[in-house]
Structures are given as C-alpha cells and as structure tokens.
Amino acid sequence: MIDLREAQSIAVLTGAGISAESGIPTFRGPGGLWRNFRPEELATPEAFARDPQLVWEWYLWRRRLIAAAEPNAGHRALVELERRTPRFTLITQNVDGLHDLAGSQRILKIHGDIWHSRCSACSYQRRDRSTEEMPPPCPECGAMLRPGVVWFGESLPRIVWDEAERAVSQADVLLVAGTSATVYPAAGLLHLARYVIEVNQEETPFSDRVAVSLRGSCGEVLPRL
Ligand code: BJW
Numbered sequence: 001m002i003d004l005r006e007a008q009s010i011a012v013l014t015g016a017g018i019s020a021e022s023g024i025p026t027f028r029g030p031g032g033l034w035r036n037f038r039p040e041e042l043a044t045p046e047a048f049a050r051d052p053q054l055v056w057e058w059y060l061w062r063r064r065l066i067a068a069a070e071p072n073a074g075h076r077a078l079v080e081l082e083r084r085t086p087r088f089t090l091i092t093q094n095v096d097g098l099h100d101l102a103g104s105q106r107i108l109k110i111h112g113d114i115w116h117s118r119c120s121a122c123s124y125q126r127r128d129r130s131t132e133e134m135p136p137p138c139p140e141c142g143a144m145l146r147p148g149v150v151w152f153g154e155s156l157p158r159i160v161w162d163e164a165e166r167a168v169s170q171a172d173v174l175l176v177a178g179t180s181a182t183v184y185p186a187a188g189l190l191h192l193a194r195y196v197i198e199v200n201q202e203e204t205p206f207s208d209r210v211a212v213s214l215r216g217s218c219g220e221v222l223p224r225l
C-alpha cells in the first residue's frame with residue numbers, strides 16, 4: 001500500500017464526476033442529457049457542421065451553469081495535495097475551469113477549455129466569456145467560430161497530451177477521480193501508471209484492475225485522502 005504522504009511524484013486524472021457536486025451535470029448517467037440529446041450526438045465536428053446553432057446552444061447553456069458554479073471540497077483537496085507533493089501534475093478532462101478557480105497550479109487540460117472559442121477553419125482563437133450568444137465569424141478568415149474543446153474523432157492538443165503521458169509514466173501514483181474511464185485516449189493513461197488509486201461513486205471498467213478503488217463522492221473521499 002502506497003502512502004500518499006510519502007509519494008514524491010503524483011499525477012491526477014479528473015473527470016466530470018469531480019464537478020458534479022458543484023452542480024455541473026456529468027456526461028453519462030442520470031442528468032447527463034440535454035433536451036434528449038446524448039453528448040455523443042453533440043460533441044462532434046459532424047454535429048457542428050450540421051447544426052452549429054444547436055451545438056452552440058448546448059455550450060452556452062453549459063457556460064451559464066459553470067459560470068454560476070463554484071469549486072467544491074474535491075477540487076480544493078487537490079490544491080492541498082499539490083502543495084504537499086514535490087512533483088505534481090493535474091490532468092483534467094473537464095473543460096469547466098473549476099480546478100483553476102480552486103487554485104490548482106499545474107493543470108493539463110486535455111479536452112480544451114469551454115471559455116475559449118476557436119476558428120473552425122484557421123488557427124485563430126480567443127478567450128470568450130459570452131454565455132448568451134454564439135460568437136461572430138472569425139476576424140481573420142470569416143469562418144465560423146466553435147467552442148475551444150476537443151470533440152469525438154478529433155486529436156488531443158499534442159504538447160499537452162505528451163506532457164500528460166510523461167507525467168503519468170513518471171509518477172509514483174496516479175489518482176483517478178470522477179471519470180467513467182470510457183473515453184480514449186484519456187482512459188489509456190491508466191495503462192501507463194505504476195499504481196492507480198480510483199475514486200468514484202460507481203464501478204468503472206478499471207475498478208477491479210486498479211490497486212485501490214474507493215467508492216464514494218470526490219467531495220467526501222478526496223479531502224480524507
Ligand atoms: C462521481 C461523482 C462524484 C459522478 N464523485 N464520482 C480507443 C478505443 C475506443 C475508442 C476510441 C479509442 N481511441 C479513440 C476512440 C474514439 C473516441 C472514444 O473514446 N470513444 C469512446 C466513447 C469509446 N475518442 C476520441 O475521439 C478522442 N480523440 C481521439 O482519439 O483522437 C484520435 C483520432 C483522431 C481521428 C479519428 C479517430 C481518432 C477525443 C475524445 C474527446 C472527448 N470529448 C468530450 C467532450 C469535451 C468537450 C465538452 O465538454 O463538451 O470530453 S466527450 C466527454 O467525455 C468529455 C469528457 O471529458 C469525456 C469523459 O467523460 P467523464 O469525464 O469520464 O464523464 P462521465 O460522465 O463519463 O463520467 C462521470 C463519472 O463520475 C462516472 O463514472 C460517475 O460514476 C462519477 N461520478 N458524480 C465521484 N460526486
């Protein structure tokens with residue numbers, strides 16, 4: 001059994017479950033639907049090409065939820081863990097920015113950031129706090145702007161992903177919190193880790209393969225860890 005207090009190097013992978021107690025719906029499971037659409041039907045380049053208005057409405061709705069949300073005890077526990085650990089990397093699949101708001105320092109956002117918009121045609125991108133209207137066309141090329149997140153079928157940001165893989169392979173422990181571990185390549189990080197501790201309310205495909213599987217909410221379990 002590894003003692004987290006002794007670990008010199010810790011990597012953490014978080015998913016939507018860590019923000020659930022801040023009132024942000026997860027993707028899968030109860031409350032994961034928006035107007036009867038599954039996330040898999042909206043978080044794709046094809047959905048955006050077909051109906052950009054619909055996809056933007058979903059993201060603007062989520063931006064409003066996130067704007068009203070605050071980090072919870074789970075986010076804050078990871079700030080404290082970072083403070084106590086010599087080498088620490090927080091890898092998040094979440095686009096909500098609540099880890100930043102809680103005060104985490106070293107964050108790798110492998111699925112992008114909902115508070116960014118980028119051009120669907122060129123490399124233009126900017127911060128975008130709008131919660132009511134989809135942005136105007138790209139000032140550089142006139143194409144449509146889209147949310148600055150990673151959709152199904154798209155590559156993850158190269159440099160950020162390489163750093164995530166390196167951090168996990170070098171860490172003494174990978175702590176995996178609030179993710180169904182069903183979306184790749186993120187879930188593949190568990191295969192690179194030496195020792196995995198999982199925190200989740202439910203079982204995941206990895207629960208019986210990890211070193212320690214803790215059943216409970218992030219807000220309760222992470223502060224105790
Ligand atoms: C709590 C809790 C509490 C609740 N406390 N716990 C290899 C094998 C199979 C498929 C693939 C593969 N490689 C690639 C694929 C295809 C695809 C994929 O993985 N599909 C699977 C569905 C099978 N992957 C991709 O397309 C990726 N790109 C890629 O691979 O590029 C290479 C490539 C290029 C070209 C062609 C082909 C390949 C990109 C994936 C991008 C995912 N994007 C999204 C949307 C981001 C933007 C947005 O937010 O809108 O990312 S989808 C969505 O899922 C989002 C999340 O980050 C991601 C993961 O979800 P997460 O965080 O795990 O949430 P949930 O809801 O699933 O789970 C919540 C968990 O919390 C549950 O377990 C609860 O029990 C728990 N929980 N409350 C503790 N309080």
Ligand code: ZN
Nearest residue numbers: 119122138141
């Ligand atoms: Zn452009």
